[in-house]
Amino acid sequence: CDALSAALPEQVFWPNSSQYLNQSQNVWSQTCVLEPLCVFEPSSVSALSQGLKLIRDAKSQFAFRAGGHMPVPGAQSLDDGVMISASLFNTNNLSADGSIASIGPGQTWMDVYQWLAPYGKAINGGRFPSVGVGGLLVGGGMGYFSGSQGWAVDNIVGWQVVLWNGTVIEVTNDVQDPHADLAWALKGGSNLFGLVTRFDVRTFPVTSAFGGLTVWSSEAGPDVLGSLTNYMAPGGGVDDPNVHIDVFSGISFANGTPALSYYNIALYPGSKAGPTALENFTAIPADMTLSNGVDVHQSWTAIPEQLDSFSTRALRNLFYAISFEATEESISLYNKTVIDNAVSMLSNVDGLATYAVYQPVSKQYLQASKAKGGNVLGLDPDVDGTFIAGIILSMWEKAEDDAAVLKFSQTTAQQVREKTEALGLYNQFIYLGDSAQGQLPFGSYANGKNLPKLKAIRGRYDPEGFLENYLHRGF
Ligand SMILES: Cc1cc2nc3c(=O)[nH]c(=O)nc-3n(C[C@H](O)[C@H](O)[C@H](O)COP(=O)(O)OP(=O)(O)OC[C@H]3O[C@@H](n4cnc5c(N)ncnc54)[C@H](O)[C@@H]3O)c2cc1C
Known part of the structure; x- marks a missing residue:
């Protein structure tokens, strides 16, 4: 210093x-x-x-x-x-033809969305308005438009990178680029290879959209999970590459008494109210006070804006990733395991809210990703198909409860793993962006097959192990 x-x-x-x-x-x-x-x-x-x-x-x-x-x-x-x-790396530039947005890592996704919206364009990025551009664009990126665009990283065509020794290089997605190996590694390899100071990302046109945050009371739980089952089944809404949902159940405790709610963050581009792909969900009566933002919005950015109400930085947080193929049984057992364990293990934790998050990854999503060249995450549409990338997500108040929440998350994930494995539905994919310390996302990518390649590339771009040994990271 x-x-x-x-x-x-x-x-x-x-x-x-x-x-x-x-x-x-x-x-x-x-x-x-x-x-x-x-x-x-x-x-x-x-x-x-x-x-x-x-x-x-x-x-x-x-x-x-x-x-x-x-x-x-x-x-x-x-x-x-x-x-x-x-x-301070927070500047933006749109190419003359509007097809490529060059964006700095030091801003939020909402900054980028609001900058691009007047051009009638967007980038596939984070769903929460305050998520940072940098971490998501080196980590993967599940967005509102992933069904048609793939992972956020699949849409990057160029990077400016500061390497371990301070050298600044420009990298492109072109297979002939002398740093083509680095380009691949930056699509999901996190901060292992250098510090990215600019991303050049493909845009696509979008203006209006239907959707928003729906909140249901506990009585609607069976209907919500039933709708999710139908949505995830072959021929269900998930097959429509334009649709986005993010369903979660949540449990909190008022004086030790559990309170349960169900949620969905939906988006469908265009100005049609209640598109077919979402009709299973729109048919379930919701809490209209909390769900009054579900509508056709002139600008799709109104949908991520609604999530501002969840944006508190005052709490402690733990994400724990777990993936499985979606059937009626797996959807239900995941929910039940999270809720039962929260009741038995966390009811005394101050300010606790725990969520079982269901993030659909569709075959179309993975096909879009593959068509753009693929990435470090190594998912294959023909092998992984359509599945749920789940997060066991907890928020709480006090440091003294950190260990209890971690134990709950590990125990719950292990039980969900065992139960889905027994049904032949477990998927070993662990998304880095949703992982807890101790999980091994890189070891899960392509069943561990991408790890030696990542290490070899790191050897070329960090030959003295400076980033490896001095730059802190979660993984
Ligand atoms: C509330 C919430 C909502 C989320 N929603 C989504 C979502 O919708 N989709 C999704 O895919 N993920 C989501 N995530 C996960 C998110 O993508 C990751 O946590 C991501 O790392 C956040 O990026 P950041 O820049 O804010 O993080 P930071 O904590 O600042 O950085 C995360 C890691 O990335 C590295 N890094 C950051 N920028 C660079 C760079 N320019 N060059 C090299 N390394 C860099 C950092 O060193 C650090 O190790 C969410 C997370 C939370 C907590």
């Missing part, structure tokens, strides 16, 4: 300064608030390059944060080292 501060004094912030507190404390999960020695907020790519060289010379540990959303302690911050913030 001293060397950085001497060389780039305006860009280094010490404990108790407002910039330091903003960067180190304004992360999605309170479990991720650590105490870096200083925060380095480079104002240009050359400053980042210069700073990285100084960090290397000093053999200092460091972390790199963009939106700060990854709820894994140590993913974007650290004690006793330098936190580099990407917050």
